[in-house]
Structures are given as C-alpha cells and as structure tokens.
Amino acid sequence: MTTNTKNPPIDRIDGRMKVTGGAQYFADFELPNTAYCVIVGSEIAKGTIAGLDTKKAQGAPGVLGVFTHQNMPPIPGWDAPVGGEADGPPPRPKGEQYRILSSPKIHFDGQPIAIVVADSFERATYAASLVKATYTKQTARTDLRKHVSDGVAPRGEDGGNYSRGQADGYKTAPVTLEANYTVPIEVHNPMELHGILAHWTGASTLMIYAKTQGVNATQQAMAEAFKIDPKNIHVHTEFMGGGFGMGLRTWPQETAVVAIARKIGRPLKLVVNRSQMFTLVGHRPYTVQTINMGADQTGKLIGIAHAATAETASYEDFTEATVNMTKFLYACPNVSTRYRIVRLDRSVPIWMRGPGEATGAFALESAMDEMAHKLNLDPIEFRLRNYTETDPERNRPYSSKYLKEAYQRGAEAIGWNNRKLQPGSTREGDWLVGYGMSTGTFNAFRWEASARALLKADGSLTIQSAVTDIGPGTGTALTMIAHNVLGVPMNRIKVEYGDTSLPKAPTQGGSAIVSAVGSAVFDACTSVKNELIELALKAGGPLAGRQANELTMADGTLSVEREPGKKVAVSDLMQANKLTVIDKTKDSKGGPEHAKYSMYSFSVHFVQVRVNPLTGVVRVSKAVSVADSGRIVSPKTAASQMIGGVAGGIGMALTEEAVIDHRFGRFVNNNLGDYHVAVYADVPAIETIMIDKPDPIINPMGAKGMGEIALIGFAAAVANAVFNATGQRVRDLPITPDKLLRAV
C-alpha cells in the first residue's frame, strides 16, 4: 500500500444486508426459553423508597420474578463496598457505577427500583405497570444553572487546569470580550434502543448479545462483576443501530440482567423504552462556559481564558475534554483553562458524539466570531492571523495539519465571498441570509488493537477483529486496507467482527478505529504478504533472485515490476508449498515517534442560513464541511460519516434539548416526538470535502479520525451564521425561534 494514492469510493460492504434486514442487532437474537424483563423507574429524583408493592405484579400472568433492592441476587464483584455506601454517593472512583437495586436510596429520576421478569415482553410490561412505590422525597438538585458555584475539580484530576503565559493576560488587550455559553442536556437517541440478552450457558460460562460499542470492554466488565474468567464470557455485537457514545460503557442494568438471568436459569432479554434512553444510558452533560478573550487591533490574540462547568451525578464523576482545544488551536501567548463539575441528583452523563470538544468548540468558535466582529475582520482572516504550525500547548510539531487549505477550500465551496461583513445586510424576500464558519479538532489516536488475516489458497481473504461496527462502515474501511496491502479483489475479502472470539480490539469510539484496528489489519496483511514474498524469492522459488522491493502484488498475483510477464499467482505459490492457508495475527500499536508529535484531525464547517425575522425560524440552507483526516481510507463511508455528523450538528445547533422540570427533577420531553432531532427537512444537501493528504506519522495508512470532527464546531458555525444574518448572537443552544424573537 502506498499512502500516495487516493482510495476509490466503494459501497458499504454490509449495505445490502442492512437494508434488506439481514443484519442482526442484539435484540434480533432469539434463544429458546428466553424470558423478558422490564425496568420500573423511580418517579422522584432524590429520596428513599418508603414502600414498594410488588404483590400484584408477582401475581400477574407469566411473571417469573420481581427483583428489587430487597431480593436482588448479589453481584459478586460488587460485594465489597467501595468507599461510602454500597449504592453510591461519593466518594466513588471514576468509572464505578452506582449499584443497581442495592438500597432504597434514590439518586436520580428514572433510577431502576424494580426489574420485572416474565415469559413475554408484553406480560413483563403489564406486570411492571402494577408495581407501585411510595417515597420519602428530598429536595433534588437538578438545575446546573442554580449550582454553578458548587463546581469542584473532579476527583483525581487537575480539572482541566492549564495555563501558559499570564492566566488572565487577555485583560491587558486593547480589545476584550467576555461571553457565557450554554449547551443543554442532549441525549444520543439512536434509533435502536439499549439493552442486552444474557444467557448462562453453564455455571460460569456466559453468552451475551449487547448493545455495546466494545465487546471486549463488556466482556471485561462482566468478568469483574461476576468474578469469572473473561475467556468464559462470549460477547457478540456485530451491528449497532447507532451508538453516538451511549454504548461506551457497561451500564448497571446490563449487569443486573446478567445476575437475574443466572438466578432464574433462563436467557433474559432487556430492551429499555424510549423514555429510559433519557435516564439509563447517559447524555451530553449540561455545560455552562465562560470565555474571556483579548486581541490587539491587528487581530492578534493576546489571551484566552476558557472556563467550563458541567453537571455530573452525585454518585460518579464524569469528565470530558471540554476546554482542551483552547489550549492548542490558536497561536496565543496567554491561555488558561479550567474545568469544574457539579454533582447533581441526576443520572451520570457519558460522551456524546464530538463529546466535550463539541461543547467547548461551540464556546470557543462562537467567541472567535464575536471577536472577529469586534475587530471588523473576516472570521477566516482572524483565524489565519492566529494560525499556528506547531502545537503551542506542548511545543512540538503537529503530525500533519492542513487546516489552512481546509479554510480555503470550504470558503470557495460555500461562496464565502457573498458574505457581508456587516450583519443583517443580505435579504432574500422575507428571509435574512447569513454565512458562518468554525473550526473543529479532535485527537487522532492510535490505540492498541489486534487483527487476523487468513489468506486461502483459493485466493480469498478473511479479516477478523473483535471490533464492533457502530455504523461508520468499519468493515468497509478494513476491506479497503486489506485490499491495498494484499491486492486481493474486494469481493473476495470477508471481514468478520463484533465478537469476542476474534482478536481483541478497542471499543469503537474516539474516532480511532480506522487508525487502531486498520493498522492491525495492515500489519496482519503485511505479514501474510511477507510470507508470500519469502516463498516466491527463496531458492527454487518462482521469483528467486529478485529482491522483495521489486515485487508488486495485485489481483492475486505477485509480479516483478520491471520484468513484464515475470509473475506468479498467489494460489499457485501456496499450492506449490502445500499451503491451504496463510494465517497471521498481529498486535499493533504506535511507535515511540508518536511522542514527538501532536496528532489531531481538523475540520472546518461552513453554513449558509436563512432566518425569518418575523417568526424567528432558522433554516440551514447550505452546509460545506471540510475534513483534514489524513488519507481517507474509504471515501464513500467517510463522506457518510461527515454527513451524519453535520445532521447531528444541525440538531445540536437548532433543535436538541432535553428539558427538565426542576420542581420534579423529571424530563418533560423524553420521547422522540418532543425531543427534536433534526429530521430530513432540516438537513440541506451537505457538501463534504476531504483534504485527503496522508499523515506521515500516525499509522501506515496515513489515516487520522473522522467521526468526531464531523460534528465538532458545527453548532458554532450555525450560531455565527445566524449572527451574520441578523446581528443577533445566541449563546444558549439550541437556537429556537423563541430565542430570536425574544432578542428582537
């Protein structure tokens, strides 16, 4: 494989299977004798269960058991209380869950208070409705805005504390800006509901079908919870109907289902309902941010201070990298950041696509636009005046950075020269038109991963890795990488994934899978290729006397580049050596040179909006998103990734907000009718542009990540465009009509 050539766009290898119903998602699996369970959630956000009446439920048809804190089977790995109380409030170490159904204490609205098991889903649902609880209520703190001053540094972390130069150096600048930004609770809301199917195949052997972004992670979590050897736990998640981060950990209810399945001695399936998706599987945390910025008249940044305060649960600290990009995105001598959490009576958040960086980028990139306006500068020009070729946070080079080119190509594609510097000056009929842009960036990771390549004498190739495909087209990208190394035609390559019986892989997340698992596939295929070359070159071999670097491999044939006709078919070579298969497994990780570089992907988002000043309605009428993601391994699925991220970005910018009535600590829009994800009519044609230049450092494909940068920054681009259209600055997402009308 050479990173110098662009890859052709190929169709998603599992596309046909998915649209014809052939792909099996966790809930599609049916096992004989399966029982079904339904979770009953708390109706209060804080307090204690005073009474729990389960009699009626127990007597309902088909019911096999009603499990509460009074009779929950023990979870062996949870027997030793970790600090504090068994079920939870601080201090608990990061990543430790509250212990489900272990005490009558309520820590958040929707907290499971009973799990009802029956012989059918419908009967379990009915019986669950018969469980009645009474509570001793306490006042719940659920409103972050009221408790910002309670913010503390997360346990065991520096709280994002960072500074270079003078922490408040911005104050000395001739032009300054202070602004507060809010990102509300957002919920991943993938189409597929969360759940698990657990089956004890023996006293200590377990089969699990789950909705997880990492089968190995689920395997490990269950091994710890049940104190059994991970080898005896088989987890299968080949496909996921959208994850966006909610499957990045094992949730307590999954562990509970496994425990109950063991107790009742039957396979047990849980599929939560839509409103439970708002409380049991995490969310993007409500976050308030303040940016202070100072610049001189020439448009040079003097200082930035970025402070973020986010909600977490009372029982666990969740943190994310909300303030990180401020440290390195622009050349600026004085930078300080701070990150605080407030422990509320809420369920714990989890990363949601773009995670903290998307939240942080909304603040930073809105502020950059506000400052550009103050300086009377074009926002791209302002960014270019503060462009940096080296990472100012760590004082080292970027492994690759083509952000300048991204600005330029995106500007051309959107027609940036139609943008007027003066807000509110373009009108089309009843509508005001505006343009906005923003930058996004996210770490380019290369985690450890392993993969196996099996080349058969018939010329077919099988690639294996435990990685789950949460939707980006992982299998397709891996096919392309294997094809590039071994020259096996794409229709002869089979990728097997999403199962712990396959070589270990990291959890699908962090935009890291093409880099991590792709590298392992590259290495495994390279190892196969090396063996073939060795066979061809050895004394008496068909290409004896040539050098390895003279050989090319394509279409199942090894040939000598400068000797036309001098070649050998791989199948002949293997048969001659009595080989039916060449089977290589490789563990793969980045080398020590990685430490010398800062590795990031970059994106630039451009939008054109139309705003109706009479109704406050905002329509994104055009979107162009440019990715500097290194070499693009699979252009078609990469473009789809980008389009999906932008659609999510439109939701974040204009419609998505999970609303709590703080008097009750409960959501008032916990369904897909009232929680507004962007629908097709909200999403215009999206143009995606790939810089598609290889990163020379990160991995052999030269590929950086794509999933997060597709969304990071997009909401700011919309807010900036709305400002350009109307002169109104909305700093609290989402930008709904009422906010623009109120501002009039």
Add this chain to the structure above:
Amino acid sequence: MNPFQFTRVTTPKAAISAITKERGTYFLAGGTNLIDLMKREVIIPERLVDINKLPLATIEKTATGLRIGATAKNSTVADNELVKKHFPLLSQALNAGASAQLRNMATVGGNMMQRTRCPYFYDTSMPCNKRSPVQAGVDKGQANGPSGCGAIGGHNRMHAIFGASGKCIAVHPSDMCIALVALDATVNVSGPKGDRTIPFIDFHRLPGDLPQKDNTLQPGELIMWVDLPTNRFADNSHYLKVRDRASYAFALVSVGVGLDIKRNTIQDVRLAMGGVAHKPWRLTAAEEFLKGKPATEANFKQAAALAMQGAKGYGENDFKLTLAPNTIVNALKTATKTA
C-alpha cells in the same frame, strides 16, 4: 398497558351501542394518539371498538360543498383532488401535521379528538387537572395521578395565550382543525339520543373549570362526517405553521387564512390560529376589520393587533405574544401574494 377487550364493528349503530353499553369503552380509529396514551397509562380502556371498517371513509361532493367521512385518513384527505382544488387550506394544514406515516393512519375523527400534547398530561406522576380532574361530576372516577396544573409555573413554552383558565393552559394540538374552523365546517355526530350537527367552532371548548372536557361531544356519540360549505377562498389560502423543526413537530403558532379578494379589496376573509388556545382559535375581530379593506401590510398589522387583544403569556410562552401577530401578518402576506 392494561389488558383490554377488542371488538370490530361495521355499522355506526353497532359502534354507538357498543360504546354505550359498558364503561371504559373507547373508539379506536388510526390509534396514533389513543395507543400512545394507553402506553403511558394516561387512558386505561377496558374495551376498544375498532371503527375503521365503518362506511365513513368517503369524500364526496354535496349540494352545499364537500362531505368528508370521519374515518377518512388524513393523507387521503390531503391528497384528494376536490380538497386540493376547492379547500387547499385544509390540504396544506393536514400536510403540515405529524409525519407521512402518522397521516397514513390518522383519521379525521381521531384528529379532532386528539388530546393535548402537554407533557404534564402525559406523565402520570406530574400534576394535571385534565388527566385527574378535581371536580366530582362528569368524569368522576377518572383521577389518574396528582391533580393541579404542572404547566402553570412550569414548562409552558408550547402553551395557550388565549382562553386559558387557572385549571389548565393546554392547547389543542391539531393543524387540521385550524383549517376546519376557518372554513366554517360543521360536524355531524350520531349518538344514543340521535343525530345532531355541531358548528365546528363549537365542537372544541375552553378549559374553564372542566379541563378534562376537550369538546362538546356527548357520551356515546360518534363523529360521522364533516361538511365544508363552498367558498371563494381557494385562490388566496395559506396555512403557515411555525415550529421548532421543519417537519414532525407541533405548532408553536400556526395561522390558517383564506381570502376572497377583488381588485385588491378583501371581500371576505377567514382567519384562525393554532397553538394558542384550548380550541382552534378563530380570529373574528381581525376578519371583521379586514373586510372591505385593501390587502396591505399596514392593514394586516392592524388586524393582527386586534387579534391579539386579551392574549396573555405564562412565562416561557411569552414569545408567542410576538410570534402570533407576526405569523398572522406573514400568513396574510403570503395568501394575498403581497410578500
């Protein structure tokens, strides 16, 4: 969801006798609202009477206009050639509602009878007088969760600015009904005491002290059809719905307008507003003002100001006090092509 009995009827008579016979019996039409309410345990029927097989799905010309059967699907009505030609406002309003899938199931009768989308009504752990009336009387025995009004002092961004009461500030969520009230429709119902005709404007009611009652349909009555009188508004009709996303969201405010214009003078006009009251809100004062006047933005603004008299916000929905008149003006401009 509770276990329930299910029967299917093929004649209106059978439907009426079935619902009159036993308490807790509900008609099931498209099911797009009723089933959701059952899942949330807001309504817990003992028995469902499926009325989809009643011969009431037709759309036909009559001597005075058009007759639309109660079980005609929303999508069928929206796509009907007669409707599109003579009552485009109705077609537009229907297409502005819900999603294609829902419109394929939803019926005219069910759409009229759909309950409010107030979140406090849907969550049985939160206070709601509509779900759990405090008064003895009409709906005795219906208490389901705490009484009170969660929306007053709570999240009321979607709520009423006209005609609300201290007991309830919910809005009627239908788009179709805004067109029907503007177009002077009448509703034909049949019940144990016989048939009657109700002017559309009197079909829904304000909450007052009985927020549990959305409308004036009597126990056991079945909606048979809706009649639309012929009009001259087809050339100058517009349904403008302002919502949080471009499709598949309820109205923040919507305006239905139909005008009869000759030489730029408004001969006659119908105006109604959605998302602002417990019933489809007809803007008669604005209509009266506009009659005989030229179609100018200045006049539209004055009409909108008249329409807003008596409006009252409850906090989060205060923006509707600005949005509603703006939407009226916008809709009038579009309908008169003066935009």
